[in-house]
Amino acid sequence: MDAKVANNEFTIAGKTFSSRFLIGTSRYPNQQVMMDAIEASGAEIVTVAVRRVSQDSGGEGLYDLLGDRFHLLPNTAGCFTARDAVVTAELAREALETNWVKLEVIGDDETLFPDVEQLLRAAEELVSKGFIVLPYCNDDPITCKKLEDIGCAAVMPLAAPIGSGMGIRNPYNLRIIREQCSVPIIVDAGVGTASDAAEALELGCDGILLNTAVAGARDPVKMAKAMKLGIEAGRYAFEAGRIPRRLFATASTPTDGAIEL
Amino acid sequence: MSKTISVNGEQKPLNSSTLIELLEENGVDSGKGGVAVALNGEVVPRADWAQTSMKQDDKVEIVHIVRGG
Numbered sequence: 001m002d003a004k005v006a007n008n009e010f011t012i013a014g015k016t017f018s019s020r021f022l023i024g025t026s027r028y029p030n031q032q033v034m035m036d037a038i039e040a041s042g043a044e045i046v047t048v049a050v051r052r053v054s055q056d057s058g059g060e061g062l063y064d065l066l067g068d069r070f071h072l073l074p075n076t077a078g079c080f081t082a083r084d085a086v087v088t089a090e091l092a093r094e095a096l097e098t099n100w101v102k103l104e105v106i107g108d109d110e111t112l113f114p115d116v117e118q119l120l121r122a123a124e125e126l127v128s129k130g131f132i133v134l135p136y137c138n139d140d141p142i143t144c145k146k147l148e149d150i151g152c153a154a155v156m157p158l159a160a161p162i163g164s165g166m167g168i169r170n171p172y173n174l175r176i177i178r179e180q181c182s183v184p185i186i187v188d189a190g191v192g193t194a195s196d197a198a199e200a201l202e203l204g205c206d207g208i209l210l211n212t213a214v215a216g217a218r219d220p221v222k223m224a225k226a227m228k229l230g231i232e233a234g235r236y237a238f239e240a241g242r243i244p245r246r247l248f249a250t251a252s253t254p255t256d257g258a259i260e261l
Numbered sequence: 262m263s264k265t266i267s268v269n270g271e272q273k274p275l276n277s278s279t280l281i282e283l284l285e286e287n288g289v290d291s292g293k294g295g296v297a298v299a300l301n302g303e304v305v306p307r308a309d310w311a312q313t314s315m316k317q318d319d320k321v322e323i324v325h326i327v328r329g330g
Contacts, residue, residue, distance in 0.1 A: 024328075024330030025330075026328040027330075047329055049326070049328065050326060050327070052270070053269065053296070053325050062295065074326070075329050077330065093304075094306060096295065
């Protein structure tokens with residue numbers, strides 16, 4: 001590999017992707033902006049959801065729009081129990097002919113924090129049924145380690161609550177997770193702007209999954225590009241290795257030969 | 262009395278003899294991708310839609326792919 005170029009490739013469950021950016025398809029002002037933003041993001045993995053067919057949702061045709069061009073990753077958003085999440089994943093597998101799933105089992109509507117007990121149960125069942133499980137989880141090293149031990153293909157700790165744009169609330173936990181887990185770490189939720197994405201990559205995380213920060217920006221297409229660059233910059237910095245933090249100054253200009261009056 | 266089933270949480274008279282007919286009845290193009298069906302909590306593979314029939318009080322979920330994060 002070229003030492004001057006950061007490694008933008010990463011591998012999940014044996015499949016290599018050329019972008020570390022995973023992007024959602026929800027909440028864009030309109031379909032064209034969504035398509036342009038996904039294009040600008042450079043993402044290959046694009047998340048979608050599974051919902052009941054209704055009269056007003058009948059013509060959406062998202063599958064036709066995206067199915068050929070992207071690796072569609074279905075989520076189990078809105079599931080509160082392991083049972084609901086497992087059935088949703090199975091429906092998604094049938095609808096998309098994929099055994100990949102972004103597993104979400106949430107505890108309540110207000111925080112959208114994961115229900116860890118149900119999440120672990122669902123992960124275990126889905127892994128045993130042959131799914132490639134990418135779980136949205138807390139930024140808790142113990143939970144992440146358990147998910148890895150169960151056989152999840154990655155762990156996806158939140159940086160802050162979904163859609164909050166609060167950035168990385170606990171960078172030290174992400175560092176501990178990096179130390180303790182060998183599967184890819186994808187920060188999922190909470191990223192607000194490009195510097196948040198860069199920070200996650202600088203901490204050693206492998207990728208970012210986000211939606212609202214792009215879809216809700218004043219200019220979603222520009223923000224998608226900004227996030228792409230932030231992720232790339234963060235990865236460069238991680239590979240380059242930051243200098244240690246010091247309390248006092250260290251002169252960057254040599255002091256030898258300075259005049260003395 | 263005619264039989265009823267639940268389709269996506271709504272009670273409906275059972276007019277279709279197979280799942281594939283039920284999909285058409287609900288305006289879903291069964292030939293298109295991105296659609297899945299569960300019968301009483303079990304996913305029915307696409308290949309079985311034409312042979313799967315329903316009985317009184319069955320619960321059918323018809324889902325498709327939508328936008329998500």
